[in-house]
Amino acid sequence: MRELQAPKGVSEYFPPRSQYFEFVRETLIDSAKIAGYQLMELPVFEDTELFRRGVGESTDVVSKEMYTFEDRGGRSITLRPEGTAGVMRSVIEHNLDKLTLPIKVWYSGAYFRAERPQAGRYRQFYQVGIEAIGLDDPEIDFEVIAIADRAFKELGLKEYRLEITSLGDTKSRASHRKDLVAYISKLKLDEATSARAALNPLRLFDDKRSEIQEAMAGAPLLLDYLSEESSANFERVKDLLTEAKISFTINPRMVRGLDYYTGTAFEFVSEKLGAQSGIGGGGRYDGLMAELGGNELSGIGFGLGVDRILLACEAEGIFDSAINRSDLDLFLVALTSGEKSFVSNLLNSLRNQGISCDMAYGDRALKGAMKSADKSGAKFSAVIGADEIKSGNLSLKDMKTGEIKEVRITALSDEFNAN
RNA sequence: GUGGUCGUAGCUCAGCUGGUAGAGCACUCGGUUGUGGUCCGAGAUGUCGCGGGUUCGAGCCCCGUCGAUCACCCCA
Incomplete structure (x- = not known):
């Protein structure tokens, strides 16, 4: 072992590969910029409470994956595990929600999660994200998805798919949850799994073990519980995507890892990566602003994983022909x-x-x-x-x-x- | 956090059933006078991840540890 080495599970980019990392990140950012999104540069650490409330106590991210420490003033500080909560905090703190809506911002930087490292999963990883806050409208849902899709196409990615669903509003979720819990209670589950189900029953849809998938085959789907309004919104988003020739599949079993999602939710998945194949995901969040003490504004955003997108680009051979990207004259x-x-x-x-x-x-x-x-x-x-x-x-x-x-x-x- | 695999020159790897290390690429120099990418020649390079144990002797065996990798969990 070297005397000094990088902490476990961090990704590092140095020449020559760093030029591809830069290219990927800039391409993602450009896609947001040409749609009118503006830079938001935020701290990498925040008050721990922000993530507890913003991301949700029931999530794995908060319960066991945060880098939390006490600073010299005795404050509990956490290295940001995701970007949305910090944006909301800043918007509220600086009264940006009193300005013209929607607020459209992009951001880019490092995020931290204390997970076991794996291909495409790092303890420090990079994301480019956007948020459009203060507008609940299928048009903006479509815009956000289209920005991500355009970025991927701009990069030259082909082997990926877009999955969408609607997580409905608070009412539809409550009635679905009731039926889902009833369904799950009849299943024979091991301790860890039922503990997970108790925290968030939707999680079981995401379980990769075949016996769980089979058991969940007949479970009630949230999509069937959508209110008229949610349903109409979802239809409109699908229509817009179809008109834009952005292909997608509906995945009624899609689960988002963070608690704040409502309504439209989506995920981009690369076909060329291993188990960690999600290259980007996002969705609408209705209650988040209010939860953090702000106005009752709805928003939608995404986070794109720069590390994984780079991996996907390499797996698709996108850089093979780019022999020389030197800027030197x-x-x-x-x-x-x-x-x-x-x-x-x-x-x-x-x-x-x-x-x-x-x-x-x-x-x-x-x-x-x-x-x-x-x-x-x-x-x-x-x-x-x-x-x-x-x-x-x-x-x-x-x-x-x-x-x-x-x-x-x-x-x-x-x-x-x-x- | 759980489990599998792996850890040898800068990189990719070889090293038979234990006897103190090799190849290709890359690198440096040269192939007569000041021009790279091909070719030829020469050269340098490693505490064999780290610590301990077994042994007359370990890169090869055992234990631990650190790291990587793959999967689960989870997610970007």
Whole structure:
């Protein structure tokens, strides 16, 4: 074991793979931005109470997966396990709900859950999320789903599916729950499972064990209990998705892990990942704002798992053809150490003019320096020796074609700005 | 939190029934005068995850531990 190593279960991204991570994250964010969502930058830690009330005591996330500690002032602090609760807190705290509605925000960052690590499941993971608050309308439900779907298509993902359902309103949920509990009480379950069912009977729908799935086959479905309004909303969302040619399947057994969801709920699942195949999910939450002490505003949002989406992209071979994503225009090589300060200055002045360029550092032989030029992925390279400095001309080499053309050193910036 | 598998050079891995380590890739240098990507040659590299035990002797066996991985639970 190394003396120092990263804590268990964290994901890290470094070159060259970090460029794909960045690409994925930026693509997800762009999809939200072009729909009018604005940045919300929030703390990674919050008062523990926020998640207890916001996410729900009955959830596994709160009951056993939070990183909670006491700070120096004796306050109970928790590393955010998800993003929505923090957004709500901030909206309420800064009275954003008094402004024009809906509030449409996006956010991105690290989240923390103390789970056993697994492929696609990390203790620190990254999400891009959006929330549209203060509007209860199928149109906005559709918009939120479409933003996620557009992001995935933009990335080039094909092997994924969208599952949707409606979790109904408070009344429909209550009557369904009553029947479901009655149904479950007749089943023979082991201790752990019935304890889980007692906390949230819906969980049993999600159990992967075949005996449980068989036992649940005849269980009453929430979709059959929807109120007229919920049902009409759900129909409208489905129609909009169909019109937009966003394919989906209805999964009446879908369960969301956090307690606050109501109404439209959805999940994007990659076909190319293992057990942790959910690449994004979200839904509507009616009672959350009020629960946290704010106005009775409804909202909808999603969280997209950047780590898993990156994994899915790789599994689909999306980056195979992207051989070179380097941003460098030019790579300079000093022939001998005598030209290094000249090159260094030239480099600096080119950068001042907005040209992305780099140079071979250290005392490497020309062959080695050219190798680093190659590896840098720069579009052009140039060797600078005493001759070039004297004449003021250099040979600009196109690294792809090998073509060389003479350029005045003073005209270098024009050469690149023209492109 | 539960269970399975695994942990050898920077990376991917080989190492027979225990005798103190190897390959490919990558890396560095070179193949005569200042141009990379192919080819050829040379070179460097490891406390075999860590700790303990068994043994004359362990990378290979046993125990523990840390980590990874896969599944359950749960979820992004």
